[in-house]
Structures are given as C-alpha cells and as structure tokens.
Amino acid sequence: MRDFIYDMNSSILQHINSPKELRELSPQQLPKLAQELREFIIAAVAAKEGHLGASLGVIELTIALHYCYNTPVDNLIWDVGHQAYGHKILTGRRDVFETNRQLNGISGFPKRSESVYDTFGTGHSSTSISAILGMAIASKLKGDLHKNHIAVIGDASIASGMAFEALNHAGATDANVLIILNDNAIGIDPSVGALKKYLTNVKKGTAKDENIFECLNFDYTGPIDGHNLDVVISTLQNLQNKKGPKLLHLITTKGKGLKQAEENQVTYHAPGKFNKDTGDLLPKSNEFQPSKYQDVFGLTLVELAQQNEKIIGITPAMPTGSSLKYMMEEIPERALDVGIAEQHAVTLAAGMTTEGFIPFCTIYSTFLQRAYDQVVHDVAIQNLPVIFCLDRAGLVGQDGATHHGLYDIAFLRCIPNLILAAPMNELELRNIMYTAQLGLNHPIAIRYPRGRGVLKEWKLPFEKIEIGKAQKLKTGTKIVVLSIGHIGNMVSNVLEEVEDMEKIGHYNMRFIKPLDRKELEQIFTSYDHIITIEDGCKTGGFGSAIIEFANENLYQKPITVLGIEDKIIEQGTTEELYQIAKIDALSLKLKINTILNASK
Incomplete structure (x- = not known):
C-alpha cells in the first residue's frame, strides 16, 4: 500500500506493469500516460524525497524508448541514473516505488540485481557509453546482429573523459549503438566548459559547419524537442533501421512539468519533501541545528x-x-x-x-x-x-x-x-x-561526513594543529577507544553512559597517517584492551593501521576493530546503516560492557 497519495482511478498508468502493456497503447494515449507518470513521480518524491528534476525531464523519452524498443531484449542504459524513476515505474516497480531509497527497498539508481530492465548499474556518471559499447560488441561476437543497444547520457556527463574515450572507440567500430544525448544544459549544477558552449551553438544554429559527433564517425540526428512524443517516437523508429554508431541529440528541460523545478533546477535536483500540489518546499524546523560540514x-x-x-x-x-x-x-x-x-x-x-x-x-x-x-x-x-x-x-x-x-x-x-x-x-x-x-x-x-556537525559555535580564531598529533579526551584504566573523525562524538556520548566509565579511556586520533606513535606507545602500555572505531571499511582501514602498529612493536594486547565489514552496504538512513554495521551507540555500549564483564 502506497503511503503517498496518488489517484490511480481510471488511469492508464495503473495498467502498465511492464513495457509489454505500454506497447499495446495507441499513440494518442501516450501524452496522458506522460502526464500521469509525471504526477506519480512528483507525488512520490514530495512525500518520500529523492531525485526529482532529472526524471521529470525525460518522461517523454522514457515512454518513447520502451514503446519503440523491445526492452529488456534490447539493452538500455541510463547514465548516472538520477533520471531513471520513470523507467523503474514502467518496468514493474510502480507498486513498490514507495520503498525507493529506503532500507530493504528499491535502489535510487538502476541496479542489475533488481530488474532485468536495469541492464547496467549506474550511480557514477559517464560510464554508459563504455558499457553499451561493450554489450554491442559482445552481441556481434555472439552473432546476435538484430539486438539494439541504447545509452542515455546528459550533456554534463558526456563531457567527462571516460565518455570521450568511449565515443572515440565507438566511432571506429560498426557496433550497433545509439547514444542519446539528453541536453538540458545542467547536471546537478549548470554544465560548464567548451562543449557546453558548442552544444548551445548547435541549438542556436550558430555552430561551425563541422559537427563534432559526425567527425567522430557517428550518424548524428538532431537537435529535436525531447518533450514532443510524436517527434521522439518517429525519430527513434527511423533510427532503428540504421546500423552502426548513431547519436541522437535531444533538447529537454530538467524539472519539466513542475514550475518550481524548472525555475530552480539546482534545488529541485533532490529537493527533500515538498507540497506536491504547489511544488513549494516544506518549511524547515526552527530549532537550532549545527552547520553542515560542507x-x-x-x-x-x-x-x-x-x-x-x-x-x-x-x-x-x-x-x-x-x-x-x-x-x-x-x-x-x-x-x-x-x-x-x-x-x-x-x-x-x-x-x-x-x-x-x-x-x-x-x-x-x-x-x-x-x-x-x-x-x-x-x-x-x-x-x-x-x-x-x-x-x-x-x-x-x-x-x-x-x-x-x-x-x-x-x-x-x-x-x-x-x-x-x-x-x-x-x-x-x-x-x-x-x-x-x-x-x-x-x-x-x-x-569529513555528509550531514551536520555538533557545535553551536565553530567560527572561532584559527589555531594550528600539530600534524600527526592525537587528542586525549578521557583517561581510563582498562579499555581505551580510539576513534577517527565525526564518529568520535558518538563515542564521547556513549562513554558518559557506560557503567564503570572511569575504566574507559578515549582518544580522538585525528590522523590516520601519520599515526601518533608516541601516544600509541603510552596507550598500549596503559590499557588492557584497545577498541578502534571508524566510519569506513575495516579491511585496510584505521583499525588495520593500529593492528600493524601493534605488530611492529610486539604489543600483544587484544584489539577490537569496529567498522564496515567486507560487504556491499545498500541504501537506508544513516542511522539504520550504522546499526547494521554495528557502529552505532547501542552496539558500542554492548561491546564495551561485554569486554568489561569478561575481564571481571
């Protein structure tokens, strides 16, 4: 049951459980589906948060691609994946979309293990052209000459070096690839650089005679209006009959269909919660909040x-x-x-x-x-x-x-x-x-982490910090906790609540490299058990550095390393993920009490 409000009565979208149903629609029904899909995404993100503007900008393109191509037999990759919400909704995830980006829910990005329609996992930019070219070449080697391979990439992402490397390679092949350039002049922030100026000139008709993509041996089409469904569909159908590397240049508007998202594209890339009817951001709490580290x-x-x-x-x-x-x-x-x-x-x-x-x-x-x-x-x-x-x-x-x-x-x-x-x-x-x-x-x-710090006042006169010098925060007798970074604030709070708190010491190590070896020698001499804690992977991390120090200096005190285990951590709130990783306050308290009880 969805916990965001969207009226599915008499809608077309309620009947679309896969692209198969989409392809059964008449062309006249598609604009209404586009409107419904846009409204669905707005309602969902307004209530649950997530990426908004990018998906709103490719609604028509998303429908057209699944309407024209035989996905998932034909491969389709969304570069970065911020814009793939419509794709997810049309490919069987409409009824679970409320779990988007939630713990144990669907990912906010395309993910191979989630759906056969997610041909390639994308969360970082500019990987799509390399991946789709690899698939196209592999298809040819297998003798599958009729399979289509499509990558959608934005004007900000295509300027990346990796994307250019892939374009350079693709243009020298006869691979059956279609690169769709979604040109909206913005990534998260406005696009920059000479390529942006070139694409702007192309849109204005003032570019130099030679087309950069044609010079790279691509069959270039465009620019066309990416919000005109009829034009996009007819163009894609024409391109299906062409072989070899092709590039389609679409002009779109990020945030299309929501006035505030069109006018304030940076904020509405991922706006947080907002009013789905007005588009206005919900007011923030007036309570004091520390500054964000950024x-x-x-x-x-x-x-x-x-x-x-x-x-x-x-x-x-x-x-x-x-x-x-x-x-x-x-x-x-x-x-x-x-x-x-x-x-x-x-x-x-x-x-x-x-x-x-x-x-x-x-x-x-x-x-x-x-x-x-x-x-x-x-x-x-x-x-x-x-x-x-x-x-x-x-x-x-x-x-x-x-x-x-x-x-x-x-x-x-x-x-x-x-x-x-x-x-x-x-x-x-x-x-x-x-x-x-x-x-x-x-x-x-x-x-430093995402999110807010802990201090009411941090704009104090500058002070020089000695490189490699740790900070002793609390003296103990039995156990010492060595923390690194922001997580040390949680450690300090926990140590105020632990029984026998006088037995627990705490150091803010500040530096992973160089380590404060002089202080560590004192620590290993003074304490019976060392706990390290970090918001990072345990393998090769800060705790590993402390174990290496102990080994080099022949210390034989037990060392407990707390951090992220050697596995992939999926999405969830930071608090939920800390609990899963057992680096939250309760887990630390239990660990300390277990060690104390074992020593009695």
Whole structure:
C-alpha cells in the first residue's frame, strides 16, 4: 500500500506493469500516460524525497524508448541514473516505488540485481557509453546482429573523459549503438566548459559547419524537442533501421512539468519533501541545528582565501554539493568548476602547486575513486602539496552503495607522502584546513561526513594543529577507544553512559597517517584492551593501521576493530546503516560492557 497519495482511478498508468502493456497503447494515449507518470513521480518524491528534476525531464523519452524498443531484449542504459524513476515505474516497480531509497527497498539508481530492465548499474556518471559499447560488441561476437543497444547520457556527463574515450572507440567500430544525448544544459549544477558552449551553438544554429559527433564517425540526428512524443517516437523508429554508431541529440528541460523545478533546477535536483500540489518546499524546523560540514568547509575556505591570495578552490561539477559555491560567489576568479572530470581536477591542482599556488581540491570520497592514478602518479610521487577535502566520507544514507565513501582511508593510507586526517567536529575541520594552507611539505587528504556537525559555535580564531598529533579526551584504566573523525562524538556520548566509565579511556586520533606513535606507545602500555572505531571499511582501514602498529612493536594486547565489514552496504538512513554495521551507540555500549564483564 502506497503511503503517498496518488489517484490511480481510471488511469492508464495503473495498467502498465511492464513495457509489454505500454506497447499495446495507441499513440494518442501516450501524452496522458506522460502526464500521469509525471504526477506519480512528483507525488512520490514530495512525500518520500529523492531525485526529482532529472526524471521529470525525460518522461517523454522514457515512454518513447520502451514503446519503440523491445526492452529488456534490447539493452538500455541510463547514465548516472538520477533520471531513471520513470523507467523503474514502467518496468514493474510502480507498486513498490514507495520503498525507493529506503532500507530493504528499491535502489535510487538502476541496479542489475533488481530488474532485468536495469541492464547496467549506474550511480557514477559517464560510464554508459563504455558499457553499451561493450554489450554491442559482445552481441556481434555472439552473432546476435538484430539486438539494439541504447545509452542515455546528459550533456554534463558526456563531457567527462571516460565518455570521450568511449565515443572515440565507438566511432571506429560498426557496433550497433545509439547514444542519446539528453541536453538540458545542467547536471546537478549548470554544465560548464567548451562543449557546453558548442552544444548551445548547435541549438542556436550558430555552430561551425563541422559537427563534432559526425567527425567522430557517428550518424548524428538532431537537435529535436525531447518533450514532443510524436517527434521522439518517429525519430527513434527511423533510427532503428540504421546500423552502426548513431547519436541522437535531444533538447529537454530538467524539472519539466513542475514550475518550481524548472525555475530552480539546482534545488529541485533532490529537493527533500515538498507540497506536491504547489511544488513549494516544506518549511524547515526552527530549532537550532549545527552547520553542515560542507558549509563549514565552504565558508572557511572563503575566509582563508581572503587572507591568502595563493589559495585556489577546485571542484569537479559539485559547487553546490561541496559548498565551493560560496567562494565562487565571493572570489570567482579563484574558484574553478571543471565539470565531471575528477582525474583532470586532481592533476590540475597538482600543476597549480608547481607554480606556488595552494589548491583545495574538494571531491566527494566516492568520486575520488575515479582519480586514484592521478593521486598516486601526479601528486604523491612528486610530493606536491595538494589539499584534498573529501566530502561525504563514510556512510551517506539513502544514495546507497555507489555513493558511500567507505574506502578512502584504505586506498589513501597506503600511498607514500600523503597525510590523511579526519576531524572530529567542525572546529577541527576549520583548523586542519588552516594548518594545511600554512605550507605543508606533503599532500593532505581531509575526510569529513555528509550531514551536520555538533557545535553551536565553530567560527572561532584559527589555531594550528600539530600534524600527526592525537587528542586525549578521557583517561581510563582498562579499555581505551580510539576513534577517527565525526564518529568520535558518538563515542564521547556513549562513554558518559557506560557503567564503570572511569575504566574507559578515549582518544580522538585525528590522523590516520601519520599515526601518533608516541601516544600509541603510552596507550598500549596503559590499557588492557584497545577498541578502534571508524566510519569506513575495516579491511585496510584505521583499525588495520593500529593492528600493524601493534605488530611492529610486539604489543600483544587484544584489539577490537569496529567498522564496515567486507560487504556491499545498500541504501537506508544513516542511522539504520550504522546499526547494521554495528557502529552505532547501542552496539558500542554492548561491546564495551561485554569486554568489561569478561575481564571481571
């Protein structure tokens, strides 16, 4: 039973349980279905939250694709997948759509294990062309020459290096692929770069004579109105008769059909809860809430940049999400959005350090995975002091497996020359940023979580933090908890409630690399049992670093490592996922009491 209100009486949508029923409709019925699908998504997201604008912008395209092609026999990939809500609803998930992004519910992104219609899992951008080309070449090798292969990619995603690599390869093949360029001039934030200008000129009819896609050997069609169902369907039907690599250029409006979503596309990408009838965002609570870590980063960077003219801000297409937007507003000439190009962002920052600048390269933890070679080859090996600010580190909640920032500690701490820090609160984030721009001789990565901090006041005078120095928060006699990052606040609260609290010590380690070896020697000498806790993977993480230290120094004290087990964590609220991972307050309290009772 849906717990959001949508009237299914006498609707066409209520009869669509798969594309088979969709293909039985007459062309005259499709505009009404489009209206119903749009209303259904608006009602669902208004009540349950999620991604809105992207799916509203491709309603007509979604219907046309499943109407014209024999999915799931024909392969269809949605790049990133923010826009796949309509696809999910039309492919058998209408009645469970209320569970979208919820614990044990359907994913907010296409997911192979969820449906045969989800040909390829997409949560990061720009992977669709490579994947669909791989499928097309495989089909040809198997002798299946009649199967169609379609990828839908946005104008922001197609500018990514990986997408260009795939276009370059595809154009040199005779693979039966159709790339649909969904051109709405925006990703999450407005698109940037020379390709955006080129596509704008194409839409205006002022582009140079040569078409970039035709030069890459694609059969180019467009641009066409992506909201005109008749035109989209007839165009797709014509393209079915053409073989080889093809590109269809559609012009769409993100948020189409909801006035506020069309006018404020950044906010309504994922607006939270809103009134489905008016489109107005629901009012926020007037109760005090701590600042978001991303805003602490963004506002602190502006303050530092105003004092230090060498500071540069860099983001790969996330100025709003990372809050670099504040610097872009105050000091635009020194705040750079490079588009969906994490590899370029890292090496750009490296290049700037060679000329004496101090780049703060802000990238979501999950997206830094896409630039690992650049971190190693272009930054660490040359020991260039780039400052990486890793937003959304740890469990991020309902965006799920593709967006959790669980691996950065493990994949960064093995890299020579790199300092790795995790501030416990907003003030520490502020002061580590301050320390980093004073002139470090090494690159540094500062990880912090999605969401809000804990302090009422964090805009205090800057203080330098000693690199590699831990902070003793509480002295004990039997057990010590070593925490890293924001999770340390939960630990402090738990230790105030544990019986025999005087037996429990607590350290905010602050740095995963370098470890505070002097303090650790004192800890292993003074305590009987060590507990480490982190919002990251256990394999190769902070706890592993402590075990390595103990082994190197021949300490034989028992060490309990708390963190994310070696398995994929799906979507749910952050609180639910902490409980599943057993790094929540109750789990920690039980673990401490179990150890205490065993020692009596």
